[in-house]
Amino acid sequence: xxxxxxxxxxxxxxxxxxxxxxxxxxxxxxxxxxxxxxxxxxxxxxxxxxxxxxxxxxxxxxxxxxxxxxxxxxxxxxxxxxxxxxxxxxxxxxxxxxxxxxxxxxxxxxxxxxxxxxxxxxxxxxxxxxxxxxxxxxxxxxxxxxxxxxxxxxxxxxxxxxxxxxxxxxxxxxxxxxxxxxxxxxxxxxxxxxxxxxxxxxxxxxxxxxxxxxxxxxxxxxxxxxxxxxxxxxxxxxxxxxxxxxxxxxxxxxxxxxxxxxxxxxxxxxxxxxxxxxxxxxxxxxxxxxxxxxxxxxxxxxxxxxxxxxxxxxxxxxxxxxxxxxxxxxxxxxxxxxxxxxxxxxxxxxxxxxxxxxxxxxxxxxxxxxxxxxxxxxxxxxxxxxxxxxxxxxxxxxxxxxxxxxxxxxxxxxxxxxxxxxxxxxxxxxxxxxxxxxxxxxxxxxxxxxxxxxxxxxxxxxxxxxxxxxxxxxxxxxxxxxxxxxxxxxxxx
Amino acid sequence: xxxxxxxxxxxxxxxxxxxxxxxxxxxxxxxxxxxxxxxxxxxxxxxxxxxxxxxxxxxxxxxxxxxxxxxxx
Numbered sequence: 114x115x116x117x118x119x120x121x122x123x124x125x126x127x128x129x130x131x132x133x134x135x136x137x138x139x140x141x142x143x144x145x146x147x148x149x150x151x152x153x154x155x156x157x158x159x160x161x162x163x164x165x166x167x168x169x170x171x172x173x174x175x176x177x178x179x180x181x182x183x184x185x186x187x188x189x190x191x192x193x194x195x196x197x198x199x200x201x202x203x204x205x206x207x208x209x210x211x212x213x214x215x216x217x218x219x220x221x222x223x224x225x226x227x228x229x230x231x232x233x234x235x236x237x238x239x240x241x242x243x244x245x246x247x248x249x250x251x252x253x254x255x256x257x258x259x260x261x262x263x264x265x266x267x268x269x270x271x272x273x274x275x276x277x278x279x280x281x282x283x284x285x286x287x288x289x290x291x292x293x294x295x296x297x298x299x300x301x302x303x304x305x306x307x308x309x310x311x312x313x314x315x316x317x318x319x320x321x322x323x324x325x326x327x328x329x330x331x332x333x334x335x336x337x338x339x340x341x342x343x344x345x346x347x348x349x350x351x352x353x354x355x356x357x358x359x360x361x362x363x364x365x366x367x368x369x370x371x372x373x374x375x376x377x378x379x380x381x382x383x384x385x386x387x388x389x390x391x392x393x394x395x396x397x398x399x400x401x402x403x404x405x406x407x408x409x410x411x412x413x414x415x416x417x418x419x420x421x422x423x424x425x426x427x428x429x430x431x432x433x434x435x436x437x438x439x440x441x442x443x444x445x446x447x448x449x450x451x452x453x454x455x456x457x458x459x460x461x462x463x464x465x466x467x468x469x470x471x472x473x474x475x476x477x478x479x480x481x482x483x484x485x486x487x488x489x490x491x492x493x494x495x496x497x498x499x500x501x502x503x504x505x506x507x508x509x510x511x512x513x514x515x516x517x518x519x520x521x522x523x524x525x526x527x528x529x530x531x532x533x534x535x536x537x538x539x540x541x542x543x544x545x546x547x548x549x550x551x552x553x554x555x556x557x558x559x560x561x562x563x564x565x566x567x568x569x570x571x572x573x574x575x576x577x578x579x580x581x582x583x584x585x586x587x588x589x590x591x592x593x594x595x596x597x598x599x600x601x602x603x604x605x606x
Numbered sequence: 607x608x609x610x611x612x613x614x615x616x617x618x619x620x621x622x623x624x625x626x627x628x629x630x631x632x633x634x635x636x637x638x639x640x641x642x643x644x645x646x647x648x649x650x651x652x653x654x655x656x657x658x659x660x661x662x663x664x665x666x667x668x669x670x671x672x673x674x675x676x677x678x679x
Binding site (some may be wrong): 154162394397400401404496497498500501 | 611613624625627628629630649652667668671
């Protein structure tokens, strides 16, 4: 199917919106747009970071997910207590595949679930005593942990427990950082506020810990990788490239990261931001307080990697700039072979994306390197500044959808007929049952890494494996068979 | 009276960031822009105008309180 024109795309949006009642239609219309590269600012065409409409199937998460699941969770040598009922922690445990090195349960705790398991009496009488007891127990059972964070679930805010006081007391008792995080799930409209709250907690409780302590030897080439959660090993694939070009990576935030690394981050010369949405807050804070500049980079696909490596190198001296060229040259044969192998199999295929904070725009380059085209993209919880950055990456007349509802997404897919969809686990089986190849782009469908040159090879293989899988020919969906009209009538009756 | 984070970008222009509104804009003009006296009316590239109390030039990046004069278009 040929690409839609601008008018056709606009008509499609109108058609999809028709099913809503008037109020909802008005509201949702603001979140759907046709991309126009001539626009400088996204707020002219799209509204984002607003409360989801009740009754529509949103795909968003909560503030707790943003703090515990994204920002704090991957810090491996800290114990993150899911403070509240048991479910929030248990059902989100280890699902994001933030890889780390360490012995789980001894000096690393990434995949373990620590929870205060609230019962009725804790709601009635408050959970502070229980929390204090948990921390004493943690200290006895896991003496090698380097700190504790208290991740509040909804009831903590509702009953008004003073977790800050408990944290301060525990900090004195065990002599390690104890960080209370007020990330109750009901705060904000999506996980995005959870990221912000988590960043603020790091700012208030962690970042200053080594101010005035110059015992850490620094070099002019110190950088911190911020907003890389090491999903399937992403941060490692990124880190090797930075180290090969001569930089010293002092800290990884927060995939495979430690609290010591975070405390040392104010000593670096440059902050490198991968996931802008979840960690720009702390980068901006460090810029102001410690005068550390920051830049965004993108390690998806060879074109963007080369661009980013050069952009980073330009902020350092000639040895690093030569290092960047050396790295690009070193991997050239490798990535050219990947493109030569997979591009003919993937050329011209069309992709629709709907992911979280950075991928809706970051992976576009990687698909383009493989000759594929992204025809629709959207963020679960992006803000205006994300869409500002997306407009330039996307082609004209492509679809942009913010906080898309289950219904809208299905209808768009039925009309645009992409060859591949990249979204989350909740969308996966719907589209697979519709007979459309699907990749889970939050945690790489149990594959990865996708960052860096090493990751690109895996990315290309995975896309080919999914798209050209013979199984899709075996899927017989009712509307594709000869007597589909009868089925539709029967379903409607 | 939003809190505004100000910094200089690589071209030396003033970048204006209001966290609560995700507003990230380049300042087109600053009324007073000398080391001794800085501030006054700041016009952003989207046409909106903000006002800072005139003061000695701060050390960017810095967060300051601004008064919103008009919302532009």
